[in-house]
Each structure stands twice: as C-alpha cells, then as structure tokens.
Amino acid sequence: MLFRSNLSVAAFAMALASCTPAPIDDPFDDTGELIALSGGDAGPQAACHTCHGLDGGGDGALVPRIASMDTGYLVRQLGFYADGQRSHPQMTWLAGRLNSEERLAVSAYYAAMDFPEGMEGSTTLTGPSCEIAKGYEIYHAGLPERALSSCASCHGETGLGSGGGNPPLIGQSAEYHAEQLRRWRNGERYGDALNVMHDAASKLQESEISPLAAYIAYGPEPSRRLGFPEECP
Known part of the structure; x- marks a missing residue:
C-alpha cells in the first residue's frame, strides 16, 4: 500500500510539472532600451530619457548628449559615477544601481543611436567675434x-x-x-x-x-x- 501511495505522489508531481508553463523570454528584460525608457529594476526615476531625452540629445545646457557616443566611453563614465570618480547626485545614485552588464547594455543602446539632427554645433553665432x-x-x-x-x-x-x-x-x-x-x-x-x-x-x-x-x-x-x-x- 505504501509503495502504491509513493507511486501516486510521484505521478501527480510529474503531471503537475508538465502543466507548469515554460518561462517566457522577455525581449526587453535587462536590455538597454528597458533601462533607458523605464529605469529597469531601479524604477522610473532612473529612466535615462527623463533627462537625456528620447533621442539621447540632452537638454542643450548641462545635461549632455549621449546618443552615438562610443560604447566604451559611456561604460567607463557610468563606472566613474558608481565609484565616485565623477560626482553628480542623480548619476551617482543611478549608476550605483546598475550592474556591469546593465551598464554595458544601456551604453550600447545609446551608442547605436544616430547623432541627433541639428546638433553638429550647439551654439548659434550671428557673426565672428x-x-x-x-x-x-x-x-x-x-x-x-x-x-x-x-x-x-x-x-x-x-x-x-x-x-x-x-x-x-x-x-x-x-x-x-x-x-x-x-x-x-x-x-x-x-x-x-x-x-x-x-x-x-x-x-x-x-x-x-x-x-x-x-x-x-x-x-x-x-x-x-x-x-x-x-x-x-
């Protein structure tokens, strides 16, 4: 009787396992796009686009352009913010919440962007000075x-x-x-x-x-x- 009971439990467990849906690969999971647009695990307050813009062009003042910058350069800057070699309240907080893979992913995302149109020269001059x-x-x-x-x-x-x-x-x-x-x-x-x-x-x-x-x-x-x-x- 005990042997049959154990067999029944094992059979039930196998049947239950077969009904468990396989994990679905989320195309946005841990990608640079997810971090840039929603902040990823760090939350919406960490979304890059809120300061740097959807095109990565910055705000034309103190928030820099990051679109089409070199991937390695962007990765290094995030690392510098994380370890204190560069200081900025929001960037230090954000970079510290991204692991190395996430820093690479979001850097590659912005590096792949086109140079924002009309930004070849950000200052307009009316004449020589x-x-x-x-x-x-x-x-x-x-x-x-x-x-x-x-x-x-x-x-x-x-x-x-x-x-x-x-x-x-x-x-x-x-x-x-x-x-x-x-x-x-x-x-x-x-x-x-x-x-x-x-x-x-x-x-x-x-x-x-x-x-x-x-x-x-x-x-x-x-x-x-x-x-x-x-x-x-």
Whole structure:
C-alpha cells in the first residue's frame, strides 16, 4: 500500500510539472532600451530619457548628449559615477544601481543611436567675434608658452574624437563644456589616462574657459568656421 501511495505522489508531481508553463523570454528584460525608457529594476526615476531625452540629445545646457557616443566611453563614465570618480547626485545614485552588464547594455543602446539632427554645433553665432577666436587658437594650436597641447591633438580637428578615451566634443553645449573644464581643473572630475585633462585644464585661465567652450560648442568642423576680424589679438 505504501509503495502504491509513493507511486501516486510521484505521478501527480510529474503531471503537475508538465502543466507548469515554460518561462517566457522577455525581449526587453535587462536590455538597454528597458533601462533607458523605464529605469529597469531601479524604477522610473532612473529612466535615462527623463533627462537625456528620447533621442539621447540632452537638454542643450548641462545635461549632455549621449546618443552615438562610443560604447566604451559611456561604460567607463557610468563606472566613474558608481565609484565616485565623477560626482553628480542623480548619476551617482543611478549608476550605483546598475550592474556591469546593465551598464554595458544601456551604453550600447545609446551608442547605436544616430547623432541627433541639428546638433553638429550647439551654439548659434550671428557673426565672428574676437572672443571665440581665442577659443579657436587654443583648440587648434594650444598654448605653447604654457606647454598646453591643442585640444585637436586628442579630440581631432573636427571635434569628432577617437575611441573611448578621446570622446567627441561636438553636440554639447558651451555651458556643459565650461562646467566640465572647471571640474577637471578643480580636481572634481578625474579618471582619464595620465591625468591629461586635469593637467590641460589647470593651464587654462578662467577668462579662457568660456571662449574655448563656446568655440567647441559652435563646432570646429571646417565648413562651420567663421572668419575672424584682423584686429583680434
């Protein structure tokens, strides 16, 4: 009797198991799209699009463009936020709740996006000015008297950057560039190889940061460059 009872229990368990539905693969589970649009496990307050926009273009001020940025660069920045090498209340909180796979997924999602239309130069200028001319000189020639290499030597003559270590600069606002230069200079942002950006920003005077940021935001691509008055110093 006991033997038959055990057989009955085993048969019932097998039948029950056969009725249990197989797990369904959710196409949005742990994907970069899910994190970007809904925040994933971190909740809607962590959704990237609430600040960076659905197109990843930022807000045109202090929230940067992340669309079409290099995947490796974005992954590194999330890591820097998570471990304190970059500081921002919301980004530090968000990055700390993403594991390495999720950081890679959301970075790849934004890297695959097209460059937002109309963002080649984020600053509109009505005419040439001596102020932006100073930014032009620093970007393309540096300041040899202070042993400051040109920005173009790493970020390219057109501001398109190179790989994960030298990100593109175009498509960001002048306000964002100025803030980041000050953060590099003041030691509030770090993490680049050999502290190149800290050393470079430390050689800039405060009066030179705004012109340089404005020139970069305007876009150093040759077809967008303005002629500068001959009387510019």
